[in-house]
Amino acid sequence: MCPMTEFPPAAAIPPAQTARTPGTPWQITAWSLWDWGGASFNAVMTTFIFTALYLTGAAFGGADHASAVLGLTMSIAGLAIALFAPVAGQRTDHSGRRKLWLGINTLIVALLTGACYFVQPHESYLLLGCMLIAAGHVFIEIAGVNYNAMLLQISTKHTIGKISGFGWAAGYLGGIVALLMVYFGLIRPDVGVFGITSADGMSYRAVAVFSALWIIVFSIPVMFAIPESPRNPNMPRIGFFQAYAELWRTIVRLSRTSRHTLYFLIASAVFRDGLAAIFTFGAVIAVGSFGFKTGDVLIFAIAGNVVAAVGAMSAGFFDDKVGPKAVIVTSLAGLVVCGGTMFFLHGKSAFWIFGLLLTLFVGPAQSSARTFIGRLAPAGQEGELFGLYATTGRAVSFLAPAMFTVFITAFGTQRWGILGIVLVLVLGLALLLPVKAPIHAAAER
Template identity: 45%
Template sequence: MTNPSDPGRAPAAPAPDLPESPAPRRVVAAWSLWDFGSNAFNTVILSFVFSVYVTGTVAADPEQGQQVYANSQTIAGILVALLAPLMGAWADRVRNRRLLLTVSTLLVVLTMAAMWFVRPEHGYLLLGVTLIALASVIAEIATVFYNGMLHVIATPSTVGRISGTAWALGYVGGVVALVIALFGMILDGGMLGLPTQEAQNARAVALLCAGWFAVFSVPLMIWGPADVPERELDREPFGVVRTYREIVRRVVRMWHEERRILHFLVASAVYRDGLGAIFSFAGVIAASSYGMDTVQVAIFGIAANVVAAAGTWVFGRVDDRIGPRPIIIGTLVAMIVFGLVIIAFDATAVFWVCGLAIASLVGAVQSASRTLLTRIVPPKDVNETFGLYATAGRAVSFLSPFLIGVFTAMGGARLGMLGIVVTLALGLAAFLPLKTPRL
């Protein structure tokens, strides 16, 4: 790989090489299956089913539920921003990556299983939102450990394919778990015939997701990479205050010596906020602007996840041929264009076609962003840097919702889509000057 430097700046440190020898196939498969299992939490618990149950059924009224839930997620976001780089730095000091991921995964599983005890009574609202927030924090930290493993299992010629395949499997896993939850447990009493007294069918969704994540994470617990090479362990013992000081020094060092990493963390944080808003607000826009009911929104959500999986899988292979930078630029430009078309034409068919086209590109950008950071980060700092990656994302997570609210107030829910488009455009503009290594 080459190492172009930014014009007018001191050359950046050479891009670290990934391993030349591929990891065993069972290790790569186990790593990918973890993504397949973990997305049950994101899709079913956080987005479509259990959070809706807590805010709409457990709460005394939906407005109270939404407010308390939003507050709990805000606190969760702050905790992730504070803890992610700290836990990443810790992971860079210990010898067993697999153990860290195993412990954090099991904690997420146990937290989801505990959601069974959230009964449909408003006195359980605080328990419900607290468990979801706690699982969100632990899942984000687990993802830091998980992303750090990519630097160990992928080679320069396979990093895009491995990352893209895993991300695509995540979408598939989320869709399958969502279909089972919706049609097997929730809609019309559920085909599984679970009792509806005290919302046992809705509460059982939490047990489904806990079991789902547990089963598909077992292979990585057994075969995942465990040891950090000795040359990466030349650090002082871990201490919270000392480590935060080191993290601050690392950011300062990035500004002087690794500016392209810092540049990427900032730019990607902006456009990733727009990517997150696409799935967060798509259902709201579909219902409010095009009159879709709950089932239609669910069908659109399933279709969006299916095409997202397909697009991510394809672009993961393209990543290994042309590198992640062209993929990030090209897909962001395409999403901006499709978003503007949705705004310009008030037609349900246009929303379906362009909405699914956008969905097919979201995972491609996210996976390519992960591979780009994997290619440019020093091996000894990989987990800490992915922790900063999570923190940077949380730091600007207000941007897209704020812009959506502004444009919605100006011209209604469909114009709110412009908030997403503007966020993606800002992220693209920030990303374009970045120089990255070529394959």
């Protein structure tokens, strides 16, 4: 491994760009509400309700066929995110229209979500449904690039950890509230709100309309509370294809002047894939290896999101005190210990204890990974760096699912898949340890 260079000197950035003013309580709340609203797409539409219970159901040709089509469209979506996210972030840096593009991309996500209402319970509508969900993932990821970069408009080096943790916590809690409302208002009762029933898949199609409105309503405050980002006068406007050439020059420049940034992007891509696998396969493992029923899974999902929110919120304070790397290392070590212990235990009680401990460590790792990038981003290039962050995360998104599958196939039982995920977390931790930590507020006092 090549020796890491120091951080770029502060003098390299014009003084007018280095100063950041703290956001007001309303600005911080409004920014966090975007995550609260967007969680309905991830929690309701993708993870627990629309995709899991409706789109991959018997009406669409069976779980195996529907899952294969969904997997294909999601793979294409992942490729699109990897290709477009860094350029999208870069172009908003050059144009000074971060808030505008956050609003446009969020509106597109809401429209795609609402369009899922037209996915009727028949196999001929499967491709439409999968394409809408996959396209929604593309645009919510690109919107997230601008959203993450906006964090630097409302935080200082003394508060970025707390505010990032608050945003992650809002996302977890917003997903819970939206999930409870649709489950008890539309899915569980025979006759839901407004007399909606399950006939013709209407209860699930109504969930799509609810989620679209949820996204729109909670994305409005940030549009009014936070001013548009100023355009960097040192960055000329560039065309779409020119942006890729500029992106390559940025990567080359980072490799020469700030290699620790590239190292972190690689390390975070690996451990973030392991974090995603915990949520992706957690419910599957609970049912297949620990005897959970459908109702148990829902209750655990709610409890797990609450614990993850608490973890993200509390870790934000430690992030500002000791820096993001210490929080991430501690969290990954906790995840490895809890996941390894869970492998050897049996029964619902064991999963409840160590499963909740896993979620406690997931939130801090996610939140501090974002602040790590935020502390590294030069003024005026926040969007570009967060775009690279999104791209590298997608580049290895196959790793944890592959290790989960390989371990199950090799040893014959689902329980071994736990070790596959743990191994990915260990690899991510090993890659992170040599990375130079960014300077945090407490270190300068």
